[in-house]
Amino acid sequence: MASSPSRRIALLVPELPTAEELAPYLRRIDEAHWYTNFGPLVRELEADMARRLSEPGLPSQHVVSVSNATLGLELALLALKLPPGSRVLMPALTFVASAAAAMRAGCVPVFCDIEPDTWILSPRIAREALRKVRVDVVMPVSTYGCPQDMKEWDAFSDDTGIPVVVDAAGAFGNQSAGVRCVSVFSLHATKALAGAEGGFVCAADPIYAGRVRVLSNFGIEPATDTQRATGTTGVVHSAGTNGKLSEYHAAIALAALERWERTSTRRIDLHRAYIELLAEHCPQFQTQSRAPNDVYSILPVLTPAGCAAIEVCRFLERRGIETRRWYCPPLPVHPAFSAMPVTGPLDVARQVGERLLAVPFHLHLTYDDIFSVTKTLGQFRDSLG
Numbered sequence: 001m002a003s004s005p006s007r008r009i010a011l012l013v014p015e016l017p018t019a020e021e022l023a024p025y026l027r028r029i030d031e032a033h034w035y036t037n038f039g040p041l042v043r044e045l046e047a048d049m050a051r052r053l054s055e056p057g058l059p060s061q062h063v064v065s066v067s068n069a070t071l072g073l074e075l076a077l078l079a080l081k082l083p084p085g086s087r088v089l090m091p092a093l094t095f096v097a098s099a100a101a102a103m104r105a106g107c108v109p110v111f112c113d114i115e116p117d118t119w120i121l122s123p124r125i126a127r128e129a130l131r132k133v134r135v136d137v138v139m140p141v142s143t144y145g146c147p148q149d150m151k152e153w154d155a156f157s158d159d160t161g162i163p164v165v166v167d168a169a170g171a172f173g174n175q176s177a178g179v180r181c182v183s184v185f186s187l188h189a190t191k192a193l194a195g196a197e198g199g200f201v202c203a204a205d206p207i208y209a210g211r212v213r214v215l216s217n218f219g220i221e222p223a224t225d226t227q228r229a230t231g232t233t234g235v236v237h238s239a240g241t242n243g244k245l246s247e248y249h250a251a252i253a254l255a256a257l258e259r260w261e262r263t264s265t266r267r268i269d270l271h272r273a274y275i276e277l278l279a280e281h282c283p284q285f286q287t288q289s290r291a292p293n294d295v296y297s298i299l300p301v302l303t304p305a306g307c308a309a310i311e312v313c314r315f316l317e318r319r320g321i322e323t324r325r326w327y328c329p330p331l332p333v334h335p336a337f338s339a340m341p342v343t344g345p346l347d348v349a350r351q352v353g354e355r356l357l358a359v360p361f362h363l364h365l366t367y368d369d370i371f372s373v374t375k376t377l378g379q380f381r382d383s384l385g
């Protein structure tokens with residue numbers, strides 16, 4: 001059953017709507033001649049997302065689409081109106097976009113450790129960090145799609161008065177929205193719900209969401225009646241950027257939403273099959289501690305303690321199995337971020353950073369492929385003696 005190099009097992013095959021599924025949306029764009037600037041498809045997508053992320057008994061969510069989640073994070077921070085140099089606590093193990101967005105918003109990332117089982121920055125870690133360093137904002141990450149507990153973060157923000165912006169880039173389908181907390185999602189092609197490029201900012205506060213929208217439109221404020229009457233529209237108080245989502249990208253995301261129930265169920269089933277075979281063939285490889293019905297877009301595993309992930313990657317590569325070390329090395333190792341403050345030795349993030357690799361995970365995998373991947377991981381373990 002071992003895979004041969006002639007039949008490569010790809011790490012990730014993006015799953016976007018087909019031309020047929022897109023056609024009705026593209027026709028609507030043709031007919032409306034409206035291609036960007038908050039057109040009907042963008043508004044429909046935002047309303048759909050807001051409905052999905054609003055919970056009964058809690059304030060409704062407001063969703064602002066953006067051209068990608070990196071820009072969404074930057075705008076979400078700018079909309080908080082923080083003084084320059086504000087310190088954003090974030091996990092050392094995350095995608096470079098989390099720190100880049102904070103720096104582009106004029107803030108300083110402060111790196112902290114992660115939980116050993118879920119690999120996320122939790123409210124517990126944030127509270128501990130507050131005792132050591134000054135923090136003006138917290139940016140927890142839904143790492144690899146693992147949802148953050150928004151009730152706990154809302155309580156954290158309530159207790160401390162510190163705003164929380166969750167980088168939920170890869171967590172659509174798993175991550176709920178907060179009441180005080182803001183969340184930012186990605187629609188990148190690699191995500192479980194994909195619009196090729198795109199993202200959205202989700203907040204319960206309509207005034208805050210309005211600020212994000214203004215910033216995504218160059219900072220241009222919606223015109224008041226008086227301004228319209230006097231011809232003084234288009235006033236900018238705070239310089240923004242062009243962060244708008246096009247109608248074409250909204251079309252892809254809307255078509256992807258139509259098949260979401262099917263896609264998410266297939267991803268849950270694929271994950272379940274993987275977990276069973278991992279347990280059978282290579283139980284020494286640890287997975288992220290998460291709910292079994294989470295929708296996975298990638299599948300990271302940890303090598304047994306003392307075993308460098310890079311060795312496993314090479315072993316699998318020689319056998320035609322593609323892997324990727326997502327978010328490795330941790331951010332403080334990158335020259336761009338190495339001068340940023342840290343809250344301590346970051347032991348867990350460093351260990352996870354050395355032991356983490358992601359194995360092939362996508363909807364084109366066969367049972368035999370998963371069997372091969374897990375069996376090969378087991379063979380690597382056996383080769384250690």
Ligand SMILES: Cc1ncc(COP(=O)(O)O)c(C=O)c1O
Pocket residue numbers: 068069070071094095097098141143167169170185186187188198199
């Ligand atoms: C944690 C995290 N933050 C931000 C991003 C950036 O998202 P986008 O590609 O939409 O800018 C990603 C993308 O993978 C991510 O994983």
